[in-house]
């Protein structure tokens with residue numbers, strides 16, 4: 410059988426991995442604990458069993474992977490999937506933690522005007538195995554055991570709450586103690602605001618953090634830059650967010666990309682503060698990352714700081730996210746850009 414016709418081993422829930430008892434635990438440990446990407450590496454499994462497994466299952470989800478190291482230490486990974494489509498992840502090492510930003514789709518159907526992925530349009534949903542393997546491949550390439558990656562954000566390509574089944578299945582394996590054993594407090598799912606998806610997340614029991622891409626405190630401005638805002642009003646989205654908070658007691662992050670003359674007015678900072686007073690939120694201001702042909706300009710740095718100060722003055726905890734990896738197109742919303750030079754092909758997945 411060719412690799413494409415085999416069952417991805419990562420698509421199976423941990424309890425449903427082949428083998429039983431001790432053998433099954435050994436296999437899970439090779440996959441998620443040691444990050445083995447070849448059957449031959451699993452030296453303490455009986456040879457005959459390994460051969461049987463190799464016949465039926467595949468380990469890697471990528472035909473090719475390229476890595477683009479940024480000057481600031483982050484690395485963008487460009488994955489060519491087995492059907493030739495492409496998606497991306499960004500690895501960001503900090504002195505005290507290793508963070509990974511992964512994708513949920515090829516492209517994105519939401520079409521936000523300020524986002525390069527939105528401009529590219531929708532390719533397809535990623536499978537559970539493709540979502541998970543982004544993490545395993547980065548760990549392997551960086552020489553880490555997979556569980557050394559302690560922070561994960563679903564902020565790459567795509568809208569995770571429009572691919573709920575596969576995203577939740579991948580999260581379940583990431584949080585599982587025999588899987589990647591990630592703490593749910595260190596996993597953040599970022600959404601453009603799909604109410605039914607937010608309800609499902611609240612009910613799922615996964616307990617991961619929620620980040621809402623707000624970008625404007627009023628429907629009118631939101632609709633100018635986020636096409637899906639025509640379908641879901643802020644009131645509906647906020648009702649879902651309140652439900653999420655009531656279920657999980659997790660503080661919600663509001664992401665706000667500052668676009669010059671569009672959503673960076675003083676009245677909008679005041680309206681935002683008014684809206685969210687008393688709710689447990691934290692605002693993450695994102696200076697807009699440019700891409701060629703974009704119909705926007707970012708707010709000047711002084712305006713970013715001013716907007717932050719206004720929110721703080723009104724009691725809204727605020728931070729500014731100066732993006733990493735801008736030089737290799739790895740910053741927020743720059744994925745899907747033409748690839749810069751300096752790539753290293755790091756082989757087949």
Ligand code: SAH
Pocket residue numbers: 523524525563564565566567568569599600601621622664665666695696697698699700741742743
């Ligand atoms: N689809 C999800 C997750 C992926 S986008 C969402 O929209 O939340 C992750 C974050 O990057 C979002 O907050 C998005 O608004 C932001 N973003 C998109 N394009 C950007 C750009 N060019 N500059 C800065 N942030 C951007």
Ligand code: SF4
Pocket residue numbers: 517518519520521524525526527528565566567568601622
């Ligand atoms: Fe999709 Fe998020 Fe980009 Fe909007 S910002 S187009 S939802 S990836």
